[in-house]
Amino acid sequence: xTTPPPVPLTDRRPRKGRSLGARxxxxxxxxxxxxxxxxxxxxxxFGPLLAAYDPVAIxxxxxxxxxSRIHLMGxxxxxxxxxxxxxxxxxxxxxxxxxxxxxxxxxxxxxxxxAGYVGGRADTVIMAVMDAxxxxxAILLALVLVAVFKPGLATVMxxxxxxRIPIFARTVRASVLAEREKEYVAASRSVGQRxxxxxxxxxxxxxxxxxxxxxxxxxxxxxxxxxxxSFLGLGVPPPAASWGTMLxxxxxxxxxxxxxxxxxxxxxxLTVLGFNLLGDxxxxxxxxxxxxxx
Amino acid sequence: xxxxxWEPSQVLAYLIRRSLTLLPIMLLMSIIVFAxxxxxxxxxxxxxxxxxxxxxxxxxALTQELGLDQxxxxxxxxxxxxxxxxxxxxxxxxxxxxxxxxxxxxxxxxLLSFAALFLSLLIALPLGLLAAVKRNSGAxxxxxxxxxxxxxxxxxxxxxxxxxxxxxxxxWLPSIGYVSPFQDFFKSLRHLILPAITLGWxxxxxxxxxxxxxxxxELGKDYVRTARGKGLRERTVLLTHALRNALIPTVTxxxxxxxxxxxxxxxxxxxxxxxxxGLLVVDSIFARDYPVVQGVVLVIAVLVVAINLLxxxxxxxxxxxxxxx
Numbered sequence: 001x002t003t004p005p006p007v008p009l010t011d012r013r014p015r016k017g018r019s020l021g022a023r024x025x026x027x028x029x030x031x032x033x034x035x036x037x038x039x040x041x042x043x044x045x046f047g048p049l050l051a052a053y054d055p056v057a058i059x060x061x062x063x064x065x066x067x068s069r070i071h072l073m074g075x076x077x078x079x080x081x082x083x084x085x086x087x088x089x090x091x092x093x094x095x096x097x098x099x100x101x102x103x104x105x106x107x108x109x110x111x112x113x114x115a116g117y118v119g120g121r122a123d124t125v126i127m128a129v130m131d132a133x134x135x136x137x138a139i140l141l142a143l144v145l146v147a148v149f150k151p152g153l154a155t156v157m158x159x160x161x162x163x164r165i166p167i168f169a170r171t172v173r174a175s176v177l178a179e180r181e182k183e184y185v186a187a188s189r190s191v192g193q194r195x196x197x198x199x200x201x202x203x204x205x206x207x208x209x210x211x212x213x214x215x216x217x218x219x220x221x222x223x224x225x226x227x228x229x230s231f232l233g234l235g236v237p238p239p240a241a242s243w244g245t246m247l248x249x250x251x252x253x254x255x256x257x258x259x260x261x262x263x264x265x266x267x268x269x270l271t272v273l274g275f276n277l278l279g280d281x282x283x284x285x286x287x288x289x290x291x292x293x294x
Numbered sequence: 295x296x297x298x299x300w301e302p303s304q305v306l307a308y309l310i311r312r313s314l315t316l317l318p319i320m321l322l323m324s325i326i327v328f329a330x331x332x333x334x335x336x337x338x339x340x341x342x343x344x345x346x347x348x349x350x351x352x353x354x355a356l357t358q359e360l361g362l363d364q365x366x367x368x369x370x371x372x373x374x375x376x377x378x379x380x381x382x383x384x385x386x387x388x389x390x391x392x393x394x395x396x397x398x399x400x401x402x403x404x405l406l407s408f409a410a411l412f413l414s415l416l417i418a419l420p421l422g423l424l425a426a427v428k429r430n431s432g433a434x435x436x437x438x439x440x441x442x443x444x445x446x447x448x449x450x451x452x453x454x455x456x457x458x459x460x461x462x463x464x465x466w467l468p469s470i471g472y473v474s475p476f477q478d479f480f481k482s483l484r485h486l487i488l489p490a491i492t493l494g495w496x497x498x499x500x501x502x503x504x505x506x507x508x509x510x511x512e513l514g515k516d517y518v519r520t521a522r523g524k525g526l527r528e529r530t531v532l533l534t535h536a537l538r539n540a541l542i543p544t545v546t547x548x549x550x551x552x553x554x555x556x557x558x559x560x561x562x563x564x565x566x567x568x569x570x571x572g573l574l575v576v577d578s579i580f581a582r583d584y585p586v587v588q589g590v591v592l593v594i595a596v597l598v599v600a601i602n603l604l605x606x607x608x609x610x611x612x613x614x615x616x617x618x619x
Contacts (some may be wrong), residue, residue, distance in 0.1 A: 132322035135602075136595050137557025140575070144591055147579040148334050224448045228561050231450045232576055244450075251454055251565075255462050262458075265451040273446035 023285050030281020036274025044094045047087035055080065055088040056239040064257040074259040077249060082260065085241035086267045092242045093271060096157050096226040097219045103161035105215055108168025109204075115169065116176030117199055127173065130166035138163040142225055146234050156235050160222045171214045175207035209286040216279035220272045227268050243268045309607050316599060323595050324377070328370050331588045338362055341584050343386055377592065383585035387578070392589035396571055400593075402472055403570030406562070407555045409486050410493035415548070418498040422505025422544075426513065427532065437502055444499025449558055453492040453565035460488060470567040489566040493558050497551055504547050508540040542609075549605025553598035 024030040043050070062079035065071050073082035115126040133141070145159035179185065180203065188198050229235030230244025238245055243264045250260030334341045339348070339356050348356075357363055361372045376382075382392035418441075425437035447455075461469035468485050475482040512518065513536050521531045556572075563572035571590050578586035 128318055128322055131319050132326060135319065135323055135553070135599055136326075136591070137553050137560075137598065139557040139560055140591060140594060143560060143575070143579065144330055144587060147587065148330055220446070227448055228450060231448075232561065232564055234576075234579065247450060247454065254454065254458055258458055258462075261454050265454065268451055269443075269447045272448065273442065276442060276446050 020282075020285065024278075024281050027281050027284060029277050030284070033274050033277025033279075033281055036270055037278050040090050040271045040274060041094065043087050044090040047084075047091060051081070051084035051087050053081035053084040055085045055241045064253065064260070066257075067259055073263040074257070076246070076260050077253055077257075082246070082263050085246055086243070086263055088241040089243040089246065089264065089267060090271070092153070092236055092240060093223045093226065093268075096153070096160065097222045097275075100157045100160035100164070100222045100226075101215050101219050103157065104164040104218070105168050105211065107161070108165045109172050109211070111165065112169035112172025113176050113199055113204070116173035117180060117195075117203070123173075126169070130169050133163065134166040136163070138221075139225060139228055142229060143232065143234060146229055151234060151237055153236050153240075156226055156229055159229075160225050163225075164218055164222070167218065168211070168214060171210050172207060175210055176203055179203045179206050213279065213283045213286055216275060216282050220275035220279060223268070223275070224272055305607070305611055308610070309603075312603055312607065316603060320596070320599060323599075324374055324592065325370065327588055327592045327595070328373055330591070331584050332366075334584060341582075382589035382592065385578070385583055385586045387581050387583040387586070392585050395574070395586060396589055396593050399569060399571045399574045401474075402568060403556070403559050403563070403572060405475070405486065406489055406493060406559055406568060406570060407552070409490035410497060410555060410558075411548070411552070413490050413494035414498035414501055417494070418501035419505055419544075421498075422502045423509060423532075423537065425502065425506040426509035429510065434506075437506070441499040441502040444495040444497075444502075447495070449492055449496060449561045450565050452495055453489070453562055456488045456492055457565070470565075472566075472568050489562050489568055492565070493555065493562045496558065497548075497555060500551065501544060501548060505540065505544045508543050509536060512536040512540045546605065546609055549609070550602065552601045552605075556594050556598060 024034060057080065059075070059079035062071065062075040062081075063077060065075040065079070067074045071081050071083065073086060076082055076085070111126050111130070115123040141163045142156075142159040145162060146155050149155045149159075176199075185198065185202065188202055189195075193202075226235055227242065227244035227247075230242040231248045232244075233248060235244055236242040238249075246264035247261055247268075250257070250264065254261045331341065332338065339353060339362065343356065361369050364372075380393050382396075384390065385392050385395050388395050421437045421440065425434040428434050457469045460467045467488055469488075471485055473482040473485050513532075518531060518536055521535050522528070526535075559568075559570055559572035560575060561572070562568065563570045564576055567573070571594065575587055575590040578584075578590070
């Protein structure tokens, strides 16, 4: 399988004297990314306080109402307030992003570190399995995983995590391989430091930079995959207000009620844009050499 | 490293050698596909044949025929042997062999994928070139906004938006459906435009950014300064020197994106009711027609590996700096 060679990238921690946040803020695109991401996070946290309606309450009298002062983004085919559902949708998207990326990172970290540090047969077997998973188009594999197991939020998050494990494992392995040859590792080993402790205490903190960049970039991808699965009717089951489900519902009526697709679509695109810009900014600050690979 | 050209026999030997290294990966992939469907809850015969209510004698005969009473690795071996010979089972919804069903649907998917790839290159390469040459200008910013929007807008959303604007509001193009180019070429083209743009835009986004950054990197190198220093026209420096080298990483990445493109067809075909394998797999999931799901996943995965191998070989043969190791 030919995949882009992961570049071992270490020692790219920010210079001292200026915080990561401040350095990101100086980059105009990253600044936009930070602002959008912050708005989405705030919407997810404070959504229930801002929303005037119940996201799943059906009110047929309000069906397809256009945007107005009563319904800021209009109402859908069941008379549900779209603004409320967009706010609640941010919760689902972020939840999926956080859990699936955390799960994928954790497993990828363990497998990648094991492969890179132990080497030999373990490395060959782990990376062959990673290559095999990576060969499947992510959306297709996630789709089949969700279809095979019980549909629901937990399955969606697990499926997205699984299809992303190879990328995290590769990044960690490449970095561990580069790091383990360094003098400080040999020095620690010579004073009798145990291997596991060496890995946890010294090597892992040094490979955090590439890992942070990869996790931010794939956070946005995780949100897109969840929305795609829900759009196909195989993601978060209704009546939950997933943006993908809202678009799937709305597209049947888009000729007469285009607002039912426009607002959820803008919400997904802006969120993904925000995290993509933030990921690009982090990459430029932490790890410029990843530029051509992500 | 010395430059040389390759004899066809050398290329073939390299191709075979590379294919052999891929064998373990392909085997692992087949295990994943086999295991996936085996994880579906319920009796495998019901899962594979949709046979609830089948009489006991027929059920036992099938159990023996499929080797379901055998250990799991023997079952896998039999399944793999049948798959290698092109027997992917039968679709109980369409009542025909899965491979024939996939064969009927694959041309539409390939047409869409290659049209999307073609469109994305048509847009991305000149745009990346313009952005790099006019760095930090309005054109550069515009190109980067185009690229980041393409990357950030999910396919199904941009697809819906295109349908809304170009089919529903302006009425210029059909909103859904497929016409074979052999049946009516121009009608086929009209149906192809929106899905191909939808699928191609995200790819164009990645390619524009990569073309720009690769070209900027090349323009900063010594050989470009030398070329300029000896009085070559800027146009020559750009097109015959820098661009050629900048294209190498770009083309490689495009090859690697083909898997992404085939995955993207699942969503885009659903939006546009495009009768390819992407729509087939989604429909089959809802109909619980698991032999088809299994077959499509296997065929697409093999296709992705084969395309990547091909890109790798072409790239190796074209780039004289790389030896056929």
